[in-house]
Amino acid sequence: xxxxxxxxxxxxxxxxxxxxxxxxxxxxxxxxxxxxxxxxxxxxxxxxxxxxxxxxxxxxxxxxxxxxxxxxxxxxxxxxxxxxxxxxxxxxxxxxxxxxxxxxxxxxxxxxxxxxxxxxxxxxxxxxxxxxxxxxxxxxxxxxxxxxxxxxxxxxxxxxxxxxxxxxxxxxxxxxxx
Numbered sequence: 609x610x611x612x613x614x615x616x617x618x619x620x621x622x623x624x625x626x627x628x629x630x631x632x633x634x635x636x637x638x639x640x641x642x643x644x645x646x647x648x649x650x651x652x653x654x655x656x657x658x659x660x661x662x663x664x665x666x667x668x669x670x671x672x673x674x675x676x677x678x679x680x681x682x683x684x685x686x687x688x689x690x691x692x693x694x695x696x697x698x699x700x701x702x703x704x705x706x707x708x709x710x711x712x713x714x715x716x717x718x719x720x721x722x723x724x725x726x727x728x729x730x731x732x733x734x735x736x737x738x739x740x741x742x743x744x745x746x747x748x749x750x751x752x753x754x755x756x757x758x759x760x761x762x763x764x765x766x767x768x769x770x771x772x773x774x775x776x777x778x779x780x781x782x783x784x785x786x
Contacts, residue, residue: 666682668689734752735758
């Protein structure tokens with residue numbers, strides 16, 4: 609059976625983790641917001657890129673989404689502050705699905721099995737079309753994904769499959785899949 613991962617299809621990433629909603633201690637002098645320049649008197653603030661921000665001021669340079677609302681990671685490159693989707697769209701690499709041979713956009717989640725990359729919807733048994741759940745066993749034979757049952761049937765026929773012995777796992781390139 610084989611091992612796979614689900615991840616964003618991007619390249620090397622320059623990112624910084626940010627602490628969301630850090631409680632402002634009782635300071636005599638409030639911090640200045642790096643976004644708007646005003647004093648931060650709110651109960652919560654963000655600290656990222658060695659600067660302080662109002663929750664509403666730390667935004668993606670491309671889509672203007674509020675980064676505090678989309679996760680705890682931001683990406684920086686070429687003087688831009690970016691959400692994950694825009695970072696991958698601008699700087700990620702595309703690939704081709706091993707099952708359907710169509711392009712996989714850089715921002716799309718993928719499944720990996722050995723050196724193959726698949727659209728999530730294409731990651732299924734190529735004999736019976738069974739879609740795999742996380743943790744479910746599968747095999748790769750002649751570069752085709754097989755469910756456990758079809759793999760066993762192949763073993764019982766007189767063909768010579770190469771057992772691989774892995775379990776499916778799902779992962780993002782950055783962060784976790786919920």
